Every structure is written in C-alpha cells, then in structure tokens.
Amino acid sequence: MASNLKNTLNWQFTKHFLRLSLPLILILVAMLWLLYRTHLDTTLTIMQANEQQSIQLASQTVDAVFGVLHGDALYLAENSSLQQWLNTGDPVIRSHLNADFLAFTRSRRLYDQVRFLNQHGQELVRINWNDGxxxxIAEEQLQSKLDSYYVRKTLALNEQAVFMSPFDLNIEHDVIEQPIKPTIHLSTPVFDSKGQKRGLIVLNYRGQRLLNRLRAIADKKSGDLWFLNKEGYWILGPHPDMEWGFMYPDRQTMRFGHEYGEDTWLSMLKGLQINQWQDEKGLFTYTRITPATAKIASTEPEEYVGNEQWIAVTHIPPSSISASMAGHVRDLIIAFMVLAPLLALLSGIITYHDMRRRQAEADARSSEARYRGLLELAPDGIVITNRNGCITMVNAQAEKWFGYTKDELIGQPIEKLVPERFRATHPAHRQNYLANPVVRPMGAGLELYARRSDGSEFPVEISLSPSETEQGLLVTSIIRDITTRKQAEKIQEQTRMRYEKLVNNLPVGVYRNKPDKIGMFLEVNQAMVDIFEAESTEQLLSHPFSESYCDPVDRETFIDTVMRQGHICDHEVCLKTLQGREFHAALTAVMKKDANGEIFFDGIMQDISERKEAERKVQQLNESLRARSMELETINQELEAFSYSVSHDLRAPLRAIDGFSRTLLNEYADRLDDKGRDRLSRVRAGAQRMANLIDDLLKLSRVTRTELKWKSVDLSLLASEVIEDLRQGEPNRAVQFSVQPGITVQGDVHLLRVVMDNLLGNAWKFTSQRSETRIEVGCKLDDKLTYYVRDNGAGFDMAYANKLFGAFQRLHDASEFSGTGIGLATVQRVIHKHGGRIWAESAVDQGAIFYFTLNEKENK
Structure with missing residues (x-):
C-alpha cells in the first residue's frame, strides 16, 4: 500500500512537474523564438532602410552629377567668347575661346575632352585633360567627326537640348584604352546670335569619377552597390572581371539576368521604379535612374536625345544576413542552457530585446542625422518645398545667403525668397513645373536673382529635383550664389576688350609665333595683316612665316640669337609680303614658354622700308655733298686767287686812273674847258666807285669764307658803338637813337659788327632827308627771339622786296642815296652763316624795319 502511494506521489509530482515545467519550457522556447524573429526582423528592417538610403543617395548623386554636366554643356554653348567668334571670326577672339575652354577644363576637372565642332562635324577647338x-590641341591635329553618331544626332536637336551617349569605355584605334577610361559623351547644339545652328559642344565626361563616388557610398555599408546599364551588364559590379561585359567578347554572359534570373531582371527593368525584395539569394534593393540630361531633353525625339537608363542595385547575400544573426542565436542558446530561473531568463531576454530595439532606433536616428549633416555641409544653399510651395527644410548655407533663420523660413511660401518684381508670376511658373516635375535647372537661359532678408538681390543658379515621399511630393532646390563669378566674368570681359583695343590700335605689328621650321603665326594684330598685305587675319595665320624671309639664313640667325639671349631688339631683315613685294622690317622678340614648356616668341614688327630708303637717299646725298664739297673747295681756291688778283692786279690800274685824273685836274685844269673838266671828273668818280665796289666784293667774299668763332656777344653794346661812330662822322645831325639794353646773343662778334654796321649805316643814310630822325634797335619774342632795326627814313616799295638782299641791287637812285648795293647782301650772308634768316617790312616814305634771327644753339 505504501509503495502504491509512493508511486502515486511520484506520478503526481511528475505530472505537476510536467504540467508546470512543460508550459514554462514552452513559454521559454516561445519567448526565445519570438526574440529571435524580432531581432531578425529588426536587423532586416535596418538593412532595408540602409539599402534604400544608399539607393536614394546613389540616385541623387547621379542626378546631381548629370545636372552639373547638363549645365556645363549649355554654359559652354552660350560662352561669350564662342558667340563673339561665331559672329566675327576674329582669330584673337578664337585664342580667347581656347583660353576659356582650357580654364574651364582645368577648373572643372570632370572632362577628358572639351570640344567645339562646326555644323560639318569638323573640330575647331579641342581641349584634352592630358592626365591633369x-x-x-593644335589646329593641324583637329579631326573631322562627321561620321560619329553623336554628331548627327546632336545637330538634329533644338536649342537647349542635350544628347547623351551610352556609358562605355573609351576606344582608341578600335582597342579599349588601358587603363580603362569609363566615358560618357554629352553634346548640345550651338546657335549664334541670329538663331542659326553653327555646330555643337561635346564633353567627354570622365565616368570614373561617378563610379568612385558610388564606390564611396558602397564602402559605408555592409552590402554591395552595383550599377547596371539597361541591358543588364555591370558597369560597377561584384568584381572587376564582371564589369563592362558588353565591351569584352569573353564577358557577354556576365549579366545580372544570367546570374540571378531573367525573370528577376525583367521585373527590375519593367516593374516599379524603386523596389526591394528578399529571396534565397539575399536582399535586393534597386532603383531605375534616368540621367538628368535625358529627362531635360525629353521633349526631343528619343532617337536624337538618347534613351540611356541605368539601374542601381544593392545586394546583401544570405551569408551576410546569417552572419549578422549568428551571435544572437548563440546568445539565446547559452541563455536557454545557462539561465535556470525562468524569470531571470525572461527578464534578460526582455532587457536584451529592449536594448536591441533601442539600438535599432538609434541607428535610424544616426542615419537621418548623417543625411542632414550632408545637407548642412553642402557648399550650395538647399531649400526643400512641398507641393504647395511652402518651405519644409533649409540648410545652413541657405540661412547664410538669405539672411533668415530656419524658424523664419520653415512654413513660409518660397516666394519670400523671390525678388518682388518676379513674385506675381512665380506661382504660375511653380505650377507649370509641378505639372511635369523633372530634374532640371530653373529658368534655363535666363538670369535668375534671389532676395535677401534686407531686400537686396544677388544672382543665382538653381537646380530643381522632385522626389516622392510619405509627406507627398517634395521639390529640392539647390541654389548657388554666382555673384563672384558674374563679377569675374565682367572684369575678364573688360580686360579682354581693353587688350584687344590696345593691340589692334597699335601702329606696329604685334605677333606670336613658334620658332620651328614652319614658324606659323599663333596671333597677330591688324597692323601685321596690313604689313604683309594679307586679305584677312586667317590668311596670315595660315601662311608659314619662314617663307616670308628673302634670305633663309636671316631667319636662322634671328632664331639662334633669341634662343641664346632670350630676346632681340630691332633686328633688321628683308622680308616679302603675301603679294610678293619685298620690304625691310625691324623685328623685336622675347622668348617665352607656355604651361606645357613649349617655346614661342612674342614680338613686334615695324616696316622700315621708308627709313631704309631715306637712309639710302641720305647716303647718296652725302656722297653728292662730298663731291660738291670738293668742287666748292676748288671753287673757293679759285675765288681766293680771284680775290688776290682783284686786290692787287685790278686795284693798281684803278689807282693809276684816279691819280692821273687828279693830276690832270690839278695841273692842267686851265687848259681844259668846262666840258673837258666835267668828263675828267666823271672818269675819276668812276674809278673811285669801281675801287669801292672791289672793296665791298672783297668784304662779301671774306664773310662767306670766314669761320665762325662762337661766343657771347652784347648786341646792345655793339649797336651803341656803331651809333657813336656814325655820330662822329656827322656830328651836326640830330638823330634820336633807342637801343634796348641787355640784348645778349651767341655768335661771331666780328661778323655781327658787320651786320650792325650795315643795318645802322643804312638807317643813318636813308633818314638823312628827315628833319626828325629816329632809329631803334631791339628784340621781341614771337615763335622765337627776333631782333630788329627800325627807322623812319625813305622806306621802299615792298613789291621790290625780293631784290633787297641781292648783290648790286639798289631801290634808290645813286644820286639820291650813295652806295654800291653790297651791304644788305653781306648782312644776309652773315645771318645765314649764323643759321638765322633776315627780312624787311616797309612802305615808301614810311620808314623800314629789318628783322633777323640767329640759331644760337649751334655753339652749345
């Protein structure tokens, strides 16, 4: 009986134990299972949210990149230098266009090539990135791209449309360039100011930069980020050997559909724009991305614009998901095996679950904070508005530019940031955009302005990007302050115009050329075109300078000198124009190097043909003068002999005639009648007159041959001495003399005494019949210092003034006023020897005034 009781108790104990323990164990197992599933779901939720954020960030990155590329293409198409060159064809402007494109390529660092092609597909400007x-590229290396598909398709587009090629690898000579260069061609047609299509801008975007940014996104997450084209080939894939399969024949099967199923690929290609799922191959998240350029140009036929589409995919393999759960499973097993008290076990599980939940929330908040941090650190202002145009978020840069705080802007209409002159029409433009929201720049081709809190305005560029969210449609506006750029463009334009005006207005030729065998001109001004008789600047730029040298050795000498010295000045050479005419030129050049180390010459050129001709004529004249000088020296020697003959041989007979005539008159006067005495007196007077003429001729001859001895002469004192001598000769005459004091000149004192003797002697003579005689000596300053002698004598008729200074020329009868007519001729010779001139002004019975000047610089 006792044994049965014991068995019953054991059974009851076992039953109760089982009844109590089994439910508790089941509860524990259920709780552990629930915790496992909860953790798994939480982990998957976090992974899904992270993958969605990565996909969204990848999509925004692509949109942002192609928004910039689109803006760059349109910016270059409207470049001011390009438009001016299209209108004028000026090669100087073309050089500025090359400089603008070069500066653009250097500053952007986005493009492997930047080109401008004309409407026939010929490259006119090409800038190569050249590894940084x-x-x-020189003009002779430019190529025709008429057969390229993107040229034909771009030239068929309308204004402001942009064609984009597929994303592929750059191929040189039918071989994929190594290392590989992922490339996207963007091109847009170029119209001139008259609306005529003149060519296209082509940008070779260095796609590796985009792929690097996508890889940077992938590096921050546990899964892989893939980038596929619309055929399912990896552009950015699981492994480099699986990428660019459509470019390599041996990788044609390396497609997403081949690896993960064609049905899966078709659902991604044709299904929802953004989707996420999990299957036995892992967690997949994808979005289809249509490049911003294709969206913006969507009004054009697809065959012209390009229908490029990409798919961004993130993938977390099952192993990664299992690895993230392995630690948690191990913890649950250890907890189940170790933790005996069910309550302690449950408390630990609940606490652990709560901590995991809190961690998931913290991770979500951290992810949101990182997203907001990216917005706050953005260099551009970012303003997000809802469908009603109310501001929902702004970043710090927007606060700084607009002068508002976030609290002052959140909830306000976007028109608060629009200048008042545009506010009335802005809502209509906003509604038009919402009717077809796509990623595009705002007001393409227009100058946009924004308004600060103080009412001031500043120029901006705005890119619009719509996105559907749980709160509805949100529009992100990326705003860039371009005040500095506008000012720089204005200053650059002013500087360029001043430079062009200066160079083109110079009277000498300005050039730049290369010191190679051909020596093509790189730049020339209008004076160079005129010097070489070219029909246009283009003709001169295409003409080899080396062919313009008459003697090729001169060019070699010129280049060697500049290369050795670094410069040369006024190097004279003989050149010929494009018309074949030879001329003399003076070349000045300085050796310089460009950024690539290429040597070129900058210089000026002057046509010195007239000067050389003048030098030749001067040389001939000098030779003629030397011959004439020798001839004159011979003549002077003959004159010396003649003077000696006159002085000695001619005077003796004259003295004999005069002496014997006087003797006859003195000793035989009583034997002659009145007529005989008169005839004899006339003979004697003629002999004396002849003697006086000989004396005057000798004086004139001596004046001509006398060498000047320059020194300072007191002309006032000289005149006073002559006047005193005249008074002593006729002390009974009452003459009023006036001599300006302090007249000092530079000259030969003896010859100047001859001038004053003759001028004052004439004044004394021709005033002899005046009851009141006035003679004045002075000077005055007109164009130069002029000296004069004035009298109130008989004067003369100005009609005969041309005979005044000729030898033996007299304007009065000898019976009225004595003289030989040599005095004024002598005065003129003296004045001419002093480098001056003499002239007179007079009227009959109104006196006369004689003016003369002296070139007093000769002795200095």
Whole structure:
C-alpha cells in the first residue's frame, strides 16, 4: 500500500512537474523564438532602410552629377567668347575661346575632352585633360567627326537640348584604352546670335569619377552597390572581371539576368521604379535612374536625345544576413542552457530585446542625422518645398545667403525668397513645373536673382529635383550664389576688350609665333595683316612665316640669337609680303614658354622700308655733298686767287686812273674847258666807285669764307658803338637813337659788327632827308627771339622786296642815296652763316624795319 502511494506521489509530482515545467519550457522556447524573429526582423528592417538610403543617395548623386554636366554643356554653348567668334571670326577672339575652354577644363576637372565642332562635324577647338595637365590641341591635329553618331544626332536637336551617349569605355584605334577610361559623351547644339545652328559642344565626361563616388557610398555599408546599364551588364559590379561585359567578347554572359534570373531582371527593368525584395539569394534593393540630361531633353525625339537608363542595385547575400544573426542565436542558446530561473531568463531576454530595439532606433536616428549633416555641409544653399510651395527644410548655407533663420523660413511660401518684381508670376511658373516635375535647372537661359532678408538681390543658379515621399511630393532646390563669378566674368570681359583695343590700335605689328621650321603665326594684330598685305587675319595665320624671309639664313640667325639671349631688339631683315613685294622690317622678340614648356616668341614688327630708303637717299646725298664739297673747295681756291688778283692786279690800274685824273685836274685844269673838266671828273668818280665796289666784293667774299668763332656777344653794346661812330662822322645831325639794353646773343662778334654796321649805316643814310630822325634797335619774342632795326627814313616799295638782299641791287637812285648795293647782301650772308634768316617790312616814305634771327644753339 505504501509503495502504491509512493508511486502515486511520484506520478503526481511528475505530472505537476510536467504540467508546470512543460508550459514554462514552452513559454521559454516561445519567448526565445519570438526574440529571435524580432531581432531578425529588426536587423532586416535596418538593412532595408540602409539599402534604400544608399539607393536614394546613389540616385541623387547621379542626378546631381548629370545636372552639373547638363549645365556645363549649355554654359559652354552660350560662352561669350564662342558667340563673339561665331559672329566675327576674329582669330584673337578664337585664342580667347581656347583660353576659356582650357580654364574651364582645368577648373572643372570632370572632362577628358572639351570640344567645339562646326555644323560639318569638323573640330575647331579641342581641349584634352592630358592626365591633369589640360592642353589646347593644335589646329593641324583637329579631326573631322562627321561620321560619329553623336554628331548627327546632336545637330538634329533644338536649342537647349542635350544628347547623351551610352556609358562605355573609351576606344582608341578600335582597342579599349588601358587603363580603362569609363566615358560618357554629352553634346548640345550651338546657335549664334541670329538663331542659326553653327555646330555643337561635346564633353567627354570622365565616368570614373561617378563610379568612385558610388564606390564611396558602397564602402559605408555592409552590402554591395552595383550599377547596371539597361541591358543588364555591370558597369560597377561584384568584381572587376564582371564589369563592362558588353565591351569584352569573353564577358557577354556576365549579366545580372544570367546570374540571378531573367525573370528577376525583367521585373527590375519593367516593374516599379524603386523596389526591394528578399529571396534565397539575399536582399535586393534597386532603383531605375534616368540621367538628368535625358529627362531635360525629353521633349526631343528619343532617337536624337538618347534613351540611356541605368539601374542601381544593392545586394546583401544570405551569408551576410546569417552572419549578422549568428551571435544572437548563440546568445539565446547559452541563455536557454545557462539561465535556470525562468524569470531571470525572461527578464534578460526582455532587457536584451529592449536594448536591441533601442539600438535599432538609434541607428535610424544616426542615419537621418548623417543625411542632414550632408545637407548642412553642402557648399550650395538647399531649400526643400512641398507641393504647395511652402518651405519644409533649409540648410545652413541657405540661412547664410538669405539672411533668415530656419524658424523664419520653415512654413513660409518660397516666394519670400523671390525678388518682388518676379513674385506675381512665380506661382504660375511653380505650377507649370509641378505639372511635369523633372530634374532640371530653373529658368534655363535666363538670369535668375534671389532676395535677401534686407531686400537686396544677388544672382543665382538653381537646380530643381522632385522626389516622392510619405509627406507627398517634395521639390529640392539647390541654389548657388554666382555673384563672384558674374563679377569675374565682367572684369575678364573688360580686360579682354581693353587688350584687344590696345593691340589692334597699335601702329606696329604685334605677333606670336613658334620658332620651328614652319614658324606659323599663333596671333597677330591688324597692323601685321596690313604689313604683309594679307586679305584677312586667317590668311596670315595660315601662311608659314619662314617663307616670308628673302634670305633663309636671316631667319636662322634671328632664331639662334633669341634662343641664346632670350630676346632681340630691332633686328633688321628683308622680308616679302603675301603679294610678293619685298620690304625691310625691324623685328623685336622675347622668348617665352607656355604651361606645357613649349617655346614661342612674342614680338613686334615695324616696316622700315621708308627709313631704309631715306637712309639710302641720305647716303647718296652725302656722297653728292662730298663731291660738291670738293668742287666748292676748288671753287673757293679759285675765288681766293680771284680775290688776290682783284686786290692787287685790278686795284693798281684803278689807282693809276684816279691819280692821273687828279693830276690832270690839278695841273692842267686851265687848259681844259668846262666840258673837258666835267668828263675828267666823271672818269675819276668812276674809278673811285669801281675801287669801292672791289672793296665791298672783297668784304662779301671774306664773310662767306670766314669761320665762325662762337661766343657771347652784347648786341646792345655793339649797336651803341656803331651809333657813336656814325655820330662822329656827322656830328651836326640830330638823330634820336633807342637801343634796348641787355640784348645778349651767341655768335661771331666780328661778323655781327658787320651786320650792325650795315643795318645802322643804312638807317643813318636813308633818314638823312628827315628833319626828325629816329632809329631803334631791339628784340621781341614771337615763335622765337627776333631782333630788329627800325627807322623812319625813305622806306621802299615792298613789291621790290625780293631784290633787297641781292648783290648790286639798289631801290634808290645813286644820286639820291650813295652806295654800291653790297651791304644788305653781306648782312644776309652773315645771318645765314649764323643759321638765322633776315627780312624787311616797309612802305615808301614810311620808314623800314629789318628783322633777323640767329640759331644760337649751334655753339652749345
């Protein structure tokens, strides 16, 4: 009986134990299972949220990149230098266009090539990135791209449309360039100011930069980020050997559909724009991305614009998901095996679950904070508005530019940031955009302005990007303050215009050329075109300078000198124009180097043909003068002999005639009648007159041959001495003399005494019949210092003034006023020897005034 009781108790104990323990164990197992599933779901939720954020960030990155590329293409198409060159064809402007494109390529660092092609597909401007050292490609290396598909398609587009090629690898000579260069061609047609299509801008975007940014996104997460084209080939894939399969024949099967199923690929290609799912191959998240350029140009036929589409995919393999759960499973097993008290076990599980939940929330908040941090650190202002145009978020840069705080802007209409002159029409433009929200720049082709809190305005560029969220449609506006750029463009334009005006207005030729065998001109001004008789600047730029040298050795000498010295000045050479005419030129040049180390010459050129001709004529004249000088020296020697003959041989007979005539008159006067005495007196007077003429001729001859001895002469004192001598000769005459004091000149004192003797002697003579005689000596300053002698004598008729200074020329009868007519001729010779001139002004019975000047610089 006792044994049965014991068995019953054991059974009851066992039953109760089982009844109590089994439910508790089941509860524990259920709780552990619930915790496992909860953690798994939480982990998957976090992974899904992270993957969605990565996909969204990848999509925004692509949109932002192609928004910039689109803006760059349109900016270059409207470049001021390009438009001016299209209108004028000026090669100087073309050089500025090359400089603008080179500066653009260097500053952007986005493009492997920047080109401008004309409407026939011929490259006119090409800038190569050249591994970080951008260079302008020489004109002779430019190619025709008429057969390229993107040329034909771009030229068929309308204004402001942009064509984009597929994302592929750059191929040189039918071989994929190594290392590989992922490339996207963007091109847009170029119209001139008259609306005529003149060519296209082509940008070769260095796609590796985009792929690097996508890889940077992938590096921050546990899964992989893939980038596929619309055929399912990896552009950015699981492994480099699986990428660019459509470019390599041996990788044609390396497609997403081949690896993960064609049905899966078709659902991604044709299904929802953004989707996420999990299957036995892992967690997949994808979005289809249509490049911003294709969206913006969507009004064009697809065959012209390009229908490029990409798919961004993130993938977390099952192993990664299991690895993230392995630690948690191990903890649950250890907890189940170790923790005996069910309550302690449950408390630990609940606490652990709560901590995991809190961690998941913290991770979500951290992810949101990182997103907001990216917005706050953005260099551009970012303003997000809802469908009603109310501001929902702004970043710090927007606060700084607009002068508002976030609290002052959140909830306000976007028109608060629009200048008052545009506010009335802005809501209509906003509604038009919401009717077809796509990623595009705002007001393409227009100058946009924003308004600060103080009412001032500043120029901006705005890019619009719509996105559907749980709160509805949100529009992100990326705003860039371009005040500095506008000012720089204005200053650059002013500087360029001043430079062009200066160079083109110079009277000498300005050039730049290369010191190679051909020596093509790189730049020339209008004076160079005129010097070489070219029909246009283009003709001169295409003409080899080396062919313009009459003697090729001169060019070699010129180049060697500049290369050795670094410069040369006024190097004279003989050149010929494009018309074949030879001329003399003076070349000045300085050796310089460009950014690539290429040597070129900058210089000026002057046509010195007239000067050389003048030098030749001067040389001939000098030779003629030397011959004439020798001839004159011979003549002077003959004159010396003649003077000696006159002085000695001619005077003796005259003295004999005069002496014997006087003797006859003195000793035989009583034997002659009145007529005989008169005839004899006339003979004697003629002999004396002849003697006086000989004396005057000798004086004139001596004046001509006398060598000047320059020194300072007191002309006032000289005149006073002559006047005193005249008074002593006729002390009974009452003459009023006036001599200006302090007249000092530079000259020969003896010859100047001859001048004053003759001028004052004439004044004394021709005033002899005046009851009141006035003679004045002075000077005055007109164009130069002029000296004069004035009298109130008989004067003369100005009609005969041309005979006044001729030898033996007299304007009065000898019976009225004595003289030989040599005095004024002598005065003129003296004045001419002093480098001056003499002239007179007079009227009959109104006196006369004689003016003369002296070139007093001769002795200095």
């Amino acid at each position: 050292k951008p260079e302008v």
